[in-house]
Amino acid sequence: MIQTPVTLTPKDYKSEVKPTWCPGCGDFGVLNATYRGLAGLKMSPDQTVVVSGIGCSSRFPHFMKTFGFHSVHGRALPVAQGLKMARPDLTVVAVGGDGDFFSIGAGHLVHAALRNIDITVVVMDNETYGLTKGQTSPTSPYGHVTKSTPYGLMASPFNPIATALTLNVSFVARGYSAKPKDLAALIEQGMTHHGFSFIHALSPCPTFYNTFDAWDASVTPIPADHDASDRMKALMLAMDSEKQYMGIFYQDERSTMDQAAHQLSQQAQEFNLDKYLSRYA
Template sequence: MSSEIRFTDFKSDKQPTWCPGCGDFGTMNGMMKALANTGNDPDNTFVVAGIGCSGKIGTYMHSYALHGVHGRALPVGAGVKLANPDLEVMVAGGDGDGYSIGAGHFVHAVRRNVDMTYVVMDNRIYGLTKGQASPTSREDFETSTTPEGPQQPPVNPMALALAAGATFIAQSFSTDARRHAEIVQKAIEHDGFGFVNVFSPCVTFNDVDTYDYFRDSLVDLAEEDHDPTDYDAAKEVILDADKEFQGVVWQDEASVPYDEKHGVTENMSEIGEGAPEGAMDLVREFY
C-alpha cells in the first residue's frame, strides 16, 4: 500500500443500499477522510457497528470490521481496543442503537474512557424498521406508532455523556463535509473516548429534521469563539434546548485513556509472551 493514505482506500467494493439522499453517505465519507487524515490505513483500522441503517457501515468500509447486535457495539469495540491497542477502533451506531437499548453501554463506555471513537448517526427516527419514534425524536413527532408524538422529552446524548464524565464531546452535520471530517478527526486524535453525535437526516421517514432544517438552524461553535476546554461553557451549550450546534463542545486536555492508565499496551495475541499481568481480566470486564 502507498505511504500516502487516501479516503478512497477505505471504500469497500460493496455498494451501499441506503436510501438515495440518506445522511449516512456523508457521515461515512467524513469518517473515511478523518481516518486517512490522521495517517491510519485499513490494515490498522477496526470498525464495529450495531443494528440499524448505521449498522451496514462496516460492510461499506474497507477495514477490519464486525457487525454486532443491537446496542452492543461499544463493549465489542472496547474489547477489540484492549485486545490490540495498536488498532484504530471506530464504533458506529444510530440514535436508536446507541441511546435506547445501548444507553447503558454508552454511559459506561464514556466513563471508562477507552481510547476509541464513537460516531452516532442521529436521524431522530428508527429508519430501518420503517419510521418509529427514536430516543432523540421530538416530543410531538408524529409517526404511525405515535400518532400524537412520543409525549416525552427527547434524550440529550451530550448531557448523558457529560454527566458520565466524558473527555471529548462533539456534534457535526453529515452534509457539511469539511467540518464533519474535521470534527471526527479531532475525536480520533483525542487521547481517550471521542464521542461525535452526527445529524444524519433520514429522507424517507423524517420530514421534520431535514437537511434544510439543519442548514437553517445550526450554529457552529468555532464561529462563536466557544472554548471547548471550559467545562461550564460546555455545560451551558449542551443544556440549551433551543440551540442546535456543531463543533467540539467539550474536551478534557488532561484525559488519560483507560488502556494507558492500566498499562494495556501489548497485543493480546502475545498473551503468553510478556502481556501485562491481569490484562485479560481487564478485557473480560467488558463482556
C-alpha cells in the same frame, strides 16, 4: 533502507460494497466524512476496525475497506471496548444510530464513557428508527407523530451532547452530515484524541423523517471564543433549545482504562514471586 511515503486518499477506505441506503440518506455524508478523516490521518486500513450495532447506519462497516464488525443491536460498544482492551495497537471506531446508542445501548454508553477507553464513537442521529420504518427514537421531539405514536410522542427527547458532558466524556463534539468537510475534521480530531471520543453526527432520514431543512436552519458553529476545557460552558451550549452547535464542545486529557490495564499487565509480568515470598521466609 529508503522508505517510500504512503499516500492514502479517501477512496483507499472505500470497499467494493455499494451502500444500500436510500438516495439522499444523511449517512452517505457521514461515510464520506469518515473516509476523509481516515485519509487525513493516513490511518492504515489494516490497523483500523469499524464496529457497529444494527440499523441502517450500522451497515457502515460493509462500506469500509478497514476491518469491521457488524454486531448486535445496541452492542457496538461492548465489542469495540473489548477489542481495544485486547488490541491497544488498533484504532477502533464504533458507529451506529440514535436507537442503537441511546435506546437499547444506552447502558453501555454510560459505562464506556466512565471507563474512558481510547475509542471513537460516531452516532448517526436521524431522530427515528430508520431500519424498522420510522418509529420514534429517544431523540425524537415531544409530540412526534408516527405510525406507532398516532397521537404524538409523550416523552421528552434525550440530549446526546448534554448527556456525554455530564458523563465526564473526554472529547465531545457535534457535526452534520450535510457539512462533511467539517465533520471529517471532527472525526480526525476525535481519532487523534487519547480517550473516549463522542461525536454526535446529525444525519437525516429523508425517507421517514426528513429533518434536512430544519437542521440547515438550526445548525450554528460553536462561538470561536468558546473554551473547550470548560465543561459548564459546554453544557450551556448543549442545552440551547434553538441552536444546534457544531464543533468541539469539550476536550481533556487523562488516563484511559486500556492504558491503565496495559501498565498493570506489564507490572504483573515483571512481578517476582520468589522475591515477594522471601519477605515471609
